Amino acid sequence: MKILHTADWHVGKVLKNQPRIDEQRAVLRDLVRVADEEDVDLVIVAGDLFETAAPSPQAQGLVMQTLMALRAEGRHVVVLAGNHDNARLVQDVYRPVLGELGMHVVGTPQRPDRGGSVTLKARSGEQAVVAALPFLSHRVAVRAAEVLLHAPSQHNQDYANRMRSIIGMLCADFSGDTVNLVTTHATMLGGRWGGGERQVQLLGYEVPPDTFPVSTHYAALGHLHRYQEIGGPCPIAYSGSPIALDFGEEDNTSVALIVHVTPDTRATVRPVPLTGGRRLATLRGTFDEVVAAGEEAGDAFLRVILKEKAKAGIADMVREKLPNTLDVQIDENFRARAQSGAVKSRVGRSPTDLFADFLSEKEIDDPRLGAMFAELLEEST
Missing domain, CATH: 3.60.21.10 (Metallo-dependent phosphatases)
Structure with missing residues (x-):
């Protein structure tokens, strides 16, 4: 058989x-x-x-x-x-x-x-x-x-x-x-x-x-x-x-x-x-480095992680050079650091990450809660 x-x-x-x-x-x-x-x-x-x-x-x-x-x-x-x-x-x-x-x-x-x-x-x-x-x-x-x-x-x-x-x-x-x-x-x-x-x-x-x-x-x-x-x-x-x-x-x-x-x-x-799916690729580097690498990526959908400080319009600049770019991020080593005691930004963070922060702040250590939250989130969305 x-x-x-x-x-x-x-x-x-x-x-x-x-x-x-x-x-x-x-x-x-x-x-x-x-x-x-x-x-x-x-x-x-x-x-x-x-x-x-x-x-x-x-x-x-x-x-x-x-x-x-x-x-x-x-x-x-x-x-x-x-x-x-x-x-x-x-x-x-x-x-x-x-x-x-x-x-x-x-x-x-x-x-x-x-x-x-x-x-x-x-x-x-x-x-x-x-x-x-x-x-x-x-x-x-x-x-x-x-x-x-x-x-x-x-x-x-x-x-x-x-x-x-x-x-x-x-x-x-x-x-x-x-x-x-x-x-x-x-x-x-x-x-x-x-x-x-x-x-x-x-x-x-x-x-x-x-x-x-x-x-x-x-x-x-x-x-x-x-x-x-x-x-x-x-x-x-x-x-x-x-x-x-x-x-x-x-x-x-x-x-x-x-x-x-x-x-x-x-x-x-x-x-x-199996054929038919487009390749996915992640490019890391400075703006000039990822643009050069992207030109060799063919029709792949791209995620770009920039190793330089953020500036206004940087994502649009990447997409203008690399139209197949679906996501632009700043490498964590180049992100602005929150000051001690400052509230963490919620921008770009998933609900599961935010909930994990909440549990950590409350000093709650129970992995079942994270799993239950993820399932409830999955059902609701």
Whole structure:
């Protein structure tokens, strides 16, 4: 059986007011090309179809068209909701509509007999059992009382234990003569961030690799945006995002994963490069230095960090010379220093940074508060 594993499309993502929909359209078209050329039996999309819980009609149209194209030629398609997706939209709208086209869509955690597990037959005749678990918030997995009464280490273990129990239940139909697959949207212990994820959201709620039973042939993960394989009782991999989503991901490699597996063999994973996304690049130096470097950057979107003192109109001067510049900053070594006792400026600082300052000023040392604030901020925005 041949599988295409992809995740973290984040369709609708805007970078510094720059729409990315044309790039996303191009890279997803290339993903369909890979599915066609590799003649895969199954496509797994492991969450975060969209950037926001309220995707635009344009974003929804692109996702729908891509999923239907991936379903062509009799390919099976399994789709999960991620933490950026509206789980109810995926479950209550996409699941019944795409289900009529033969796709298996899971927006909210389900029991095995209600969609949490599905048995598929490849064109070669091999059967696969796919255990599918969409993003599961720690607030859903762990009762509020445990959040308040347990120490952070206990709380993290509670989450891992819940995930282990749920995945174990979903894998109950694994057998020796089927290809046994797990797909979920979660943070795996030992995984490396791609650079663009909101790290405060990921801290503390990690799933150990041995959560997957040894009878699993392959675990297809979404959530971390960097392609990586993780050691465990079975082959485990993140496909990463097919497009660099922000400047923290400019060194990531955009790929889809082609997985070969049979009931009697260990899965092998092969990354296939994807094209269509524009390169992101960070330039550091004086005005003259970044302008010279930018002239060699082609059509890449640029973040410029100037190693000189700020002056009026400097950002406009950079953009005039380098039209692809999306962000201009002053290196921290050249920023004006706040006087002792002065109030810190809020300009250009994120809400999570401001909240962290507040906790520090109040001498509150509890990482759970930062994580909870980040989740509330994510939901409200």
